[in-house]
Amino acid sequence: MKNVFIHESSYVDEPCEIGEGTKIWHFSHIMTHSKIGKNCNIGQNVVISPDVILGNNVKIQNNVSVYTGTICEDDVFLGPSCVFTNVINPRSGVNRKSEYAKTIVKKGCTIGANATIVCGITLGAYSFIGAGSVVISDVKPYALMVGNPAKQKGWYSEEGHRLHFDSDGLAICKNGERYQLKDENVIKL
Numbered sequence: 384m385k386n387v388f389i390h391e392s393s394y395v396d397e398p399c400e401i402g403e404g405t406k407i408w409h410f411s412h413i414m415t416h417s418k419i420g421k422n423c424n425i426g427q428n429v430v431i432s433p434d435v436i437l438g439n440n441v442k443i444q445n446n447v448s449v450y451t452g453t454i455c456e457d458d459v460f461l462g463p464s465c466v467f468t469n470v471i472n473p474r475s476g477v478n479r480k481s482e483y484a485k486t487i488v489k490k491g492c493t494i495g496a497n498a499t500i501v502c503g504i505t506l507g508a509y510s511f512i513g514a515g516s517v518v519i520s521d522v523k524p525y526a527l528m529v530g531n532p533a534k535q536k537g538w539y540s541e542e543g544h545r546l547h548f549d550s551d552g553l554a555i556c557k558n559g560e561r562y563q564l565k566d567e568n569v570i571k572l
Contacts, residue, residue, distance in 0.1 A: 386404055387402075387405050388406040390410075393407050393409065393411040393412065394412045394413070395407070396414050398415060399417045399418070399419070401419045402422070404421050405419055405424070406424050407425040408425060408427045408429075411426070411427065411428060411431075412429075412431070413425075413431045414431060414433045416433050416434045417434065417435045418435070419431065420438045420441065420457065421440070423437055423441045424441075425443050426443055426444045426446075426447070427445045427446070428445055429443050429448070429449070430447075430449065432448070432449060432453075432469075433451050434452075435450070435451060435452075435453050436453075437449070437459075438455060438456045438458070438490070439457045439458070440457055440458050441455050441459045442459070442460045442461065444462050444465075445464070446464040447464065449461070450469040452469040452483040452484055453469070456489050456490040456491075456492075456508075457490050458490055458491045459490070459491070459493075460492070462494055462497070463497070464496055465498045465500070466497075466499045468486075468500070468501055469483045469486070469502045470502065485502075486500060486502050487505040488500075488505075489505065489507050489510070490509070491508055491541055492506045492509065492510050493511045495515070495516065496515070497514055498512045498515060498516045498533075499516070499517045501517070504520055505521050505522070506522045507521070507522050507523045507524035507525065509524055510524060510525060512528050513529035513530070516529050516530055517530075517531040517532050518532075518533045519532045523567075523568060525540070526569075527539050540556035540557075541560065541571065542556055542558050542560070544556050544557050544558075546569070548564045552564040552565055560572075
């Protein structure tokens with residue numbers, strides 16, 4: 384673990400992989416067989432469970448638990464106290480470790496503060512999950528999701544700006560990037 388900062392109050396269980404330039408702050412716990420990419424920032428009181436995979440440049444704010452079965456691709460942002468699950472029907476008296484469901488958070492996705500992500504779904508690339516939302520099904524790339532249960536309320540650009548489409552299904556982000564809406568899906572041009 385070369386050029387990695389780990390605060391003295393945090394625990395890192397071996398074996399695990401932590402990429403160069405990653406910072407792990409106060410009271411966090413990185414568990415065995417987790418893989419953390421380069422230049423990640425792990426906030427205070429974060430738990431990374433066994434076998435979790437984080438890509439490069441993932442930012443995790445304070446008080447987040449990323450449970451086994453979760454994969455976060457590059458450039459993902461996890462807001463303060465957002466919640467992941469890994470079993471669809473947990474019971475205290477029933478061991479369901481063999482039933483952990485995979486949750487995939489695609490490149491550039493943002494999950495807002497206190498959002499809950501029910502396991503077994505995929506959050507599309509550059510999707511934006513609003514604070515406090517409860518996501519119970521797959522999310523399309525670039526989709527803005529809000530509410531409980533979360534519903535799509537629009538589209539966001541890769542830079543995190545709301546997209547407004549014209550009658551031809553074209554939108555231009557504040558930075559000049561162009562997007563096309565076709566058949567209820569967005570692609571970057």
